[in-house]
Amino acid sequence: MNEYSIKKISGKAVYVGGNDIDTDRIIPARFMKCVTFEGLGQYAFYDVRFDEQGRSKHHVLDRPEHQGASILVVDQNFGCGSSREHAPQALAKFGFKAIIGGSFAEIFFGNCATMGIPCVTLEDGQRAQLVKSIQENPQAKLMLDLENLEIKIDETKFKVNLPTSIQQSFLSGKYDPLFELLEGQKQVNDVAKKLGYVD
């Protein structure tokens, strides 16, 4: 539907390292027994953050200096595995508004885009530099500028990547495609008839 355009996102960033962080890690399957997405935030990365007795393992997300972070920085192939939207929903409910990574699994990337969460990529060397500045100054404010596809932290700027179609969707506020899909309903019917899906 028509949403507000997303041009700039700013906030504190936190780095959760490691390649191939899968959707089971982001939200273990046992927390998907629900009929709404409300309340999923508390289960984000649950088994990495808590032991089997529910005691904190002092994961980076739970450290005092990173409280209130709204931009997540990750490595390669983040969100691989399941199509469960519970994963990005849990991250969104946890408070993340954007993700910066080396690369993203496709279904995860698409789910995030539809929800209004940009997943932008930044090459390895620059990402390492970004991570270093976050670790040195966890309070630093990071600014993601989707119009110019760059991030700024302290006085350093990095160029990031995002497919043009997705960038346009954020800038125009039409990242949720439902309204546009509904507009095409007459043509949809024609295609359905032509292909023999309906009489």
Add this chain to the structure above:
Amino acid sequence: MGKNLYKKVWEAHEVRKLPNGQSQIFIGLHLIHEVTSPQAFGMIRDLKLNVAYPNLTFATVDHIIPTDDIARPLKDHLADEMLSALQKNTQESHITYLGADSGQQGIVHVIGPELGLTQPGLTIACGDSHTSTHGAFGTLAFGIGTTQVRDVLATQTLALSPLKVRKIEVNGKLGKGVTAKDIILHIIRKLGVKGGVGFAYEYTGDTITNLTMEERMTLCNMSIEGGARCGYINPDQTTYDYLKGRKYVATQNWSDLVKKWDGFKSDADATYDDLAPFLAQEINPTVTWGINPGQAVFIDETIPDPKNYQGLERDSIQEALDFMKFKPNQPVKGIPVQVAFLGSCTNGRLSDFIEVAKLIKGHKVAKGVRALAVPGSQAVDHEARKLGIDAVFQEAGFEWRKPGCSMCLAMNPDKLVGDEICASSSNRNFKGRQGSPTGRTILMSPIMVVAAAITGRVSDAREVFVL
């Protein structure tokens, strides 16, 4: 210039271009289940929208259903609530629901083909990443998130960007004891778990065309584990023979239907964005040792040593070794297992159980091993019972369970306990995947699972059975 199947199916289903450059694509078959659909129904209800084409959506229950006692209400009240929501949503929307009392319930990717819902040339979407399974029939089939489930319910379309297509050609004769599961584990190992991001995989070559439909499904099922959102095989006589006579396949004008299906095949001069050749002779029974499906080795190999790698790759190997509690350079053969799981949308079909039943006759599950056989659907269960296969499994010491996803992702009561090691025919070995945060999964083919069950260790099926 010829076109590949991906392009043909895409073009046939393209409704129009959207302002951002994506395409609006018609979805020919939508499959739903209890985990990823309730929120989508909630969204269309809030927007006061109806289901646009209820006759193109089919529902079943698979993820949360117990494999022992399925009497309602289910003992797990959250699971029962999800099941009730699915029943209510499908009833109100006039969507066919294949529940536990239908005789047709099962894992969504097992029943689609079984009922003949899955047909060549279709676009198929489902809120489950293993929707890639249906590509075995020459379809464009892929997993979607819940907001997209909403889009399909409300419009029968999705906003999509086209994928590139990589042709994966496998030629040659497979060795004894080397299965479709080994082919795909090998491909993922070689191309990497993110190698397929941005691609659809077209599997071709004589090794692939010689596979049965059920083997093709195993192969396409795990495309997503290699990062490819979908994988497909061009339809041929094997496909048509499988489909003929199935419930949702038209009985009239068969030759016209086959002609239509044939038309979707990739042209001989079709172009591809990438090529990846493999030789069947070079593939051996493959098992995973780590925490993603690409961390795999042949059964006679040893676990990698992080010292030989650098950077994030070294860190990944170290992380996997720490979690699995394995040592660098340790042989995979001989690792003790406490659980054996035979089932899932990867390997829970009738042929999987028939093949294994032949081998385990006269054998017993090793002491201390909990072994579960979970048919992929009620139809698989029914046929297996008719053949006496359930009895063969029980005689050997396996529990023969009711159909569902079961211990593949452990959303039902079937779970690993503590750091148990499970020899599993499923598709993911992620940390905590099988229900215990410290549980350990070793992926392998069905015959390797039963070899492990019988010996109590990761074993080479070729040394345990006469193949």
